[in-house]
Amino acid sequence: MNIIENNIKFVQNNIEKACKKVNRDPEEVKLIAVTKTIDTERINVALKTGIKNIGENKVQEIMDKYDKIECDSSWHLIGHLQTNKVKYIIDKVDMIHSVDSVKLAKEIDKRAKKINRVMDILIQINIADEDTKFGLAEDELYSFIEKISLLENVRVEGLMAIVPYVVDPEEVRIYFRKMKEVFDSLKKSSFNNINMNYLSMGMTNDYMVAIEEGSNMVRVGTGIFGERDYNK
Numbered sequence: 099m100n101i102i103e104n105n106i107k108f109v110q111n112n113i114e115k116a117c118k119k120v121n122r123d124p125e126e127v128k129l130i131a132v133t134k135t136i137d138t139e140r141i142n143v144a145l146k147t148g149i150k151n152i153g154e155n156k157v158q159e160i161m162d163k164y165d166k167i168e169c170d171s172s173w174h175l176i177g178h179l180q181t182n183k184v185k186y187i188i189d190k191v192d193m194i195h196s197v198d199s200v201k202l203a204k205e206i207d208k209r210a211k212k213i214n215r216v217m218d219i220l221i222q223i224n225i226a227d228e229d230t231k232f233g234l235a236e237d238e239l240y241s242f243i244e245k246i247s248l249l250e251n252v253r254v255e256g257l258m259a260i261v262p263y264v265v266d267p268e269e270v271r272i273y274f275r276k277m278k279e280v281f282d283s284l285k286k287s288s289f290n291n292i293n294m295n296y297l298s299m300g301m302t303n304d305y306m307v308a309i310e311e312g313s314n315m316v317r318v319g320t321g322i323f324g325e326r327d328y329n330k
């Protein structure tokens with residue numbers, strides 16, 4: 099068994115453990131393999147080992163890799179997206195996790211309309227209110243949603259957050275919990291065109307805590323492919 103296959107088994111096993119702890123069905127949790135800086139050969143190994151969803155940060159990397167990926171996989175854009183780059187990925191990705199401005203949502207809507215599709219998006223929330231992170235502030239959320247619920251070619255499918263990196267993931271449990279509260283309150287509200295099906299949170303260091311707090315989409319890179327080499 100190769101390392102990637104081994105790592106995937108390990109992560110899947112941990113997902114099951116975290117679910118068991120809080121009485122959730124592991125089938126509810128989608129594992130997204132984060133493939134930034136990872137070459138297509140290694141991505142293809144992961145896809146052969148049962149990975150179905152891959153997450154990339156950069157538009158350029160999606161464009162470079164798109165034709166070299168063998169399996170019928172779903173692409174997720176998880177990094178910050180500039181408005182002027184939407185046109186390059188609108189026909190390639192299945193979900194955009196990082197929508198945090200009306201301007202960006204409108205551009206996605208416009209480009210999706212042109213190719214006659216509806217793009218699934220998540221709203222990124224800067225839940226720990228960090229200066230260095232993208233995402234909406236919690237108090238901007240409702241007015242943002244009112245505006246984008248009118249767009250016909252984007253469909254809000256849930257929320258996404260990137261929490262601060264800490265050595266002990268227990269320290270960020272509070273942010274995952276807050277996200278779940280926002281998610282649940284939006285689920286109860288009846289905005290047109292706004293679904294709360296996915297809560298994308300948790301990375302290698304903290305995905306088990308995120309799952310315990312209600313995440314159903316974890317984005318794991320290092321835990322599957324090992325440390326990234328940004329120099330390549």
Ligand SMILES: *Cc1c(COP(=O)(O)O)cnc(C)c1O
Binds near residue numbers: 134
């Ligand atoms: C890189 C990245 C991840 C994965 O990080 P790991 O710590 O390697 O698991 C998840 N989400 C986003 C938005 C990322 O940029």
